[in-house]
Amino acid sequence: MNFFLIKQGIRYFFTSRHARGHGIHSPFVYSLIRSVFIETQKYTEYAAIEQHRKLLQKNTQYIEVTDFGAGSQQLQSTHRMIGKIAQTSLSPKKYAQLLFRMCRYFKPQNVLEIGTSLGISGAYMAAGYAKANIVTLEGSQNIADIAQNTFQTCRLSNITIRVGNFSDTLLPALQELRHIDMAFIDGNHTKEATLNYFEQLYPYCNADSILIFDDIYWSADMHDAWKTICNDPRVSLSIDLFKLGIVFFRTGVAKQNFRVRF
Numbered sequence: 001m002n003f004f005l006i007k008q009g010i011r012y013f014f015t016s017r018h019a020r021g022h023g024i025h026s027p028f029v030y031s032l033i034r035s036v037f038i039e040t041q042k043y044t045e046y047a048a049i050e051q052h053r054k055l056l057q058k059n060t061q062y063i064e065v066t067d068f069g070a071g072s073q074q075l076q077s078t079h080r081m082i083g084k085i086a087q088t089s090l091s092p093k094k095y096a097q098l099l100f101r102m103c104r105y106f107k108p109q110n111v112l113e114i115g116t117s118l119g120i121s122g123a124y125m126a127a128g129y130a131k132a133n134i135v136t137l138e139g140s141q142n143i144a145d146i147a148q149n150t151f152q153t154c155r156l157s158n159i160t161i162r163v164g165n166f167s168d169t170l171l172p173a174l175q176e177l178r179h180i181d182m183a184f185i186d187g188n189h190t191k192e193a194t195l196n197y198f199e200q201l202y203p204y205c206n207a208d209s210i211l212i213f214d215d216i217y218w219s220a221d222m223h224d225a226w227k228t229i230c231n232d233p234r235v236s237l238s239i240d241l242f243k244l245g246i247v248f249f250r251t252g253v254a255k256q257n258f259r260v261r262f
């Protein structure tokens, strides 16, 4: 049981607000909440991806995985059942669908995902904006093969996987993309790695870029990384949704951190 997460979850529950945007003075954040966070339309793309997720969750086949990251809190062995990976490692529907709407709203041309797993969050982002060019990074070849199948099954051709340790694949991916409009950082959940990814991504960002960090309350270490990023003078706006932390570099706005109940 993750006591840090539970304790922080209770604290977040009592300190977060603005679920519907009321009381937010930033027009940008207000619009984001109203048009993206609380938007409830059932997009047709959701059904196909969730149907595929269900199939993955029921898959009893075992694969050998290479674990480069902080590892899974639930899965210790490198010999893992696909169904178990699907049940424990993928972005829940609510957050994956938020990524879809973020892509739909912001229309990012170049998107980078650090941590593909079975391809569910990547599929949502690719479906959210078909014109986006998405590169997603995964260390384990067997996992990447399944993600590739996810993208094919969901008929998504705007996302490509690079396989290898992030320490080898991140820089070439950034050089290939040249600039990042949106990035989803969802792998190797340690403070050191997270701050490292932030520093590596920053030179490829501009005032309109958006960085989305997953599991910012996963551990005290990850939460420290999130707080460091929020306090960084280069970051102008940060939004804490508990599971996800979203960072903006917009200019001409007063530095602010919002804790929005999602």
Ligand SMILES: C[S@@+](CC[C@H](N)C(=O)[O-])C[C@H]1O[C@@H](n2cnc3c(N)ncnc32)[C@H](O)[C@@H]1O
Residues within 6 Å of the ligand: 066, 067, 068, 069, 070, 089, 090, 091, 092, 114, 115, 116, 117, 118, 119, 120, 121, 122, 137, 138, 139, 140, 143, 164, 165, 166, 167, 186, 187, 188
């Ligand atoms: C939490 S999962 C990603 C989930 C996915 N974004 C989703 O929501 O559908 C993180 C993935 O990153 C990979 N990973 C972690 N650390 C890595 C590293 N240092 N290099 C390459 N891959 C890594 C793991 O193999 C795992 O599949």
